[in-house]
Amino acid sequence: MNAAAIRLPGGAGSAAMARHFVRTQLSAWALADAGGDALILTSELVGNAVLHGGGAVAIRLVRTDSGIRIEVTDREPRPPVPRPAGVDGGFGLGLVQRLSADWGVVPGRTGKVVWLECALS
Structure with a gap:
């Protein structure tokens, strides 16, 4: 299984940093041409996490058989x-x-993980 993760400080630049991370990782996995929705979805999850989650966020990207799974962890x-x-x-x-x-959402002791699966063709 291929996976990659990054922690971001939160704030106005986090969504852009998250998109860059996802774009770079998809390119490393030879999936650069299939990631349009993944970039939009990453922006939405990270934007919500920063706005409602209280600061720093973590992103985990996992390559699956049918596409990718994006997980965003925050403190809310x-x-x-x-x-x-x-x-x-x-x-x-x-x-x-x-x-x-x-x-979906996975609750944690000190926050939550919001995850999504993005099919890639």
């Missing part, structure tokens, strides 16, 4: 709640639901 124990899209946001989990093959 409450699971994310999808809400209607509107002027003040609410688009993130809707995109995750539409673009990922599956997604």
Whole structure:
């Protein structure tokens, strides 16, 4: 199994750093041309984690038989709640639901992991 991980400090630049990490790793796995949705989904998960999760985040990327699994860990124990899209946001989990093959949340002692699976053709 191929896997890679990175810790990010949180803050405004975290989503861009996360996309760079995913893009670089997909390229290393010879999947660079198939990662468009993975980059969007990474941005959404990391953006939510930074906004609602209280700071630093960790990202783990795993190559699976059908694509990749993206896991984002933050310090907020409450699971994310999808809400209607509107002027003040609410688009993130809707995109995750539409673009990922599956997604979920694993609670932890000091936070949670939000994961998703992205099929690659």
